[in-house]
Amino acid sequence: MGAIAIEQTVANGQLSPVEQKMRVWHPVADIPPWFSTIRGTARDAYFSLPLPDRTNEAWHYGDPSRYALAGLDISNAMPGFNGVRYERICGLTGRPRKVACLSMIADNVAEISSSEPLRDAGVTVMALRQALALRGDQLQQYMEAGLVPFERDRLLASHFALVDNGFFVHIPKGVTAPEAIHLIMESGEPASVVSPHILLVAEEHSAAQVFIHYLGGSAEGERNLQLGVVQSHVADGAKLTLTKIQHLGVKTDALTHEAAAIGRDASYTSVSAHFGGHHFRHEANAQLTQPGGSAQLYGMHLVRGRQRYDFYTHQNHQAPRCTSNLLFKGAMLDRGRASYQGLITVAPGAQKTDAYQANRSLLLSPHARADSSPQLEIQADDVRCTHGAAVSNVGKNEMFYLQSRGISEEYARRLLVSGFMADVADRIPLATARDYVYNYVLQQID
């Protein structure tokens, strides 16, 4: 069926350069056969599946065509470290480079700095391509675990069909990573697509802090596209904290998918700040399949100009005694729009579930728009599930209170907006990154 679909599209002369390359793609020598199989399956799925439409509940507010491959080619850019943004976020400016930091665009990797303490503790941080060649057997079980269901989703299929590199991070059993790990995903040149894949493995009772920075991409001219997947396997009793800062170019469209398989009594925390890109969709999927697991998902975003953001989250409770907590906060300026859609599912038998989900939006312009749809599907009775959503401007009373104390209107608004963001921003576990986030938000409020 896949082959027929390809032929039809070819006949119509509609294949983009990247799709043409996908079609004639051949296994590469240093990639293990099982990985070639994944890419082949994904390619077939890509050519046989339709783009999701509005009947797909997960795309109620999003526009899937924004993440399609039309008109794009594979990126050939080299990591450019354009600007000093990542250095500011990581706190590298003017200091000895102590953190482990890897950067890449497409298949081109640049190592910025490496950390001896991490290496000594047995922590692995390497490019995915290198890990596939050197430690293929170890990667196989995770990549084949089906955590990211690309066979049923055309956009995820396009990621897996195109993935040629990314990062592999491995924390051995019982090890606490002595330093934070920084991964920098740079986006490509105009009219290109990059599809980086990050695989994080925290073995039993290990602990680690990982930062992912999505930077670069088109700032003018033609759009480029980034299709990023981060999958985390958090084994029993392990603790993984992930912080993501997305500040892509204004002409970059991006879809990021974050999935975590959370083991018994394990903990997964993800804090995200999203500022860049034009059309941007973020999907988060926390799979609580073992008793006692916990997931914390925090997100903040600020849209301005004509930015369109779309969030889809799933707190999937399949085992008893798990907890999950989600808070997504967004501010909308100018003609910016953001939608949030989230689902908590509690499977039969997942008793003693404690799940929470909240989405708050601040509309700061008459032309901004916010949509919110927090959803629950509960099939066990001994649970505590609550959710909430709210949309409003900054409170008139609060503004009046501050102004009556001599604070200017402009500064009062900045205070209230940064206070609004604090619930999420204060959870970023690195002072320089926190400063970066606050500064950006404050600069936008006038």
Next chain:
Amino acid sequence: MGDDAAVELAGYTAGWHDAGAKYKFKAEPGLSERLVRQMSEMKNEPQWMLDFRLRSFAHFQQRAMPHWGGNIALDFDSIYYYLKPDAGNSRAWEDVPTDIKNTFDRLGIPEAERTVLAGVGAQYDSESVYHNLQKAWVDKGVIFLDMDSGLREHEDIVRAHFGKVIPPEDNKFAALNSAVWSGGSFVYVPKGVQLDIPLQAYFRINADRAGQFERTLIIVEDGAFVHYIEGCTAPTYSSEALHSAVVEIIIKPGARVRYSTVQNWSANVYNLVTKRSVVMAGAKMEWLDGNIGSKLTMKYPGCVLTGEGAHGEVLSVAYAQTGQHQDTGSKMIHVAPGTTSRIISKSISKGEGRASYRGLVRVHSGARGARSNVECDALLLSETSRTDTYPYIEVDEDSAMVSHEARVSRVSEQQIFYLQQRGIPEDQAMALIVSGFIEPITKELPLEYAVELNRLIQMEMEGSVG
């Protein structure tokens, strides 16, 4: 009791049917353009209504089934779309044929009229068999008729408003109703008239595999008030029945309408209903919605708040037990400045029952200072029951304030223990807690209905413990 009652629910007391019912006309099962034309001709309708029906039928045929909501496993071809009982539309209870009268007597309808109501309507399958309004209200210019009579006697008013709040293209089932509607109520309340006692309509499905498609249009002029109550029951058959109503309400400036429904359809009925009101400046709409019966209910009473300061409110209770899916909620559309809305939804799921809240709050650009608040509470009574919440919030106005909250819980052991300690048996304790849970809604109903709703729920609750 019907002999072929295969879906027997504990405590459903309206599940019997009148086996000797006589019909003046019983169309073949299934839907066709011929049937639509035949119905219109039998009703001697004006051409524009036939055109409206045909346009609706065409839309119904090409419109896809909704991809969301409950599972509609209904064979449209096996349903009887038009069942005209062998009775005229009477204005005196004595004139209603004995067998139909007995049916409604058993359900306590005329008794209710004598005591607390300003007017009563009763519909038996496709046609209204009785409509009466107390003389005092007739003299004030209030109109309370079945919809077919309304069309005959007040064609101008009907034509100006019919299908305007809910066009046939709104959804597949609104299209179906618009094609084959029959019966329902037509209510007109003149300027400033306050009906301080309610009007009631009672809807009864009697035949097996029946479809009931009543159409109600309520127009309330400036500063007027009406409380309209509807009740619904059906016999319990093993095959499915379909109830697909359309209710349109137009509330002029400063007026107020309260619409109360206690729906107790038997568990073989698909209840797929569209209800919406247009609320003008300073006017108020209050929907009180109790969903106890049916196999599947999909019902989202809505308010389009078109005038400055208009207010919309939905208070709803849903009870789902094994074999039932209550997919209910509300739609609040804020178009004008200063509009406010409130939705309070309570649901109880028991056994393998499933209760879903599905709602939309949309604030259009320009609805300065609009406010909306939604609260959903779900109670789960067993580990196999299910509850869902699907709210959609769409805000295009920066000065609006919209909030939504939902909670899911079960009856705690502590609550039960506390009551048991005071000598209340466990099953009664459970019923008490459930009554308390829905109290914010029952307290808004007229006493008789509050008592009835509580009684129905307590009956359904039998055997919930252990």
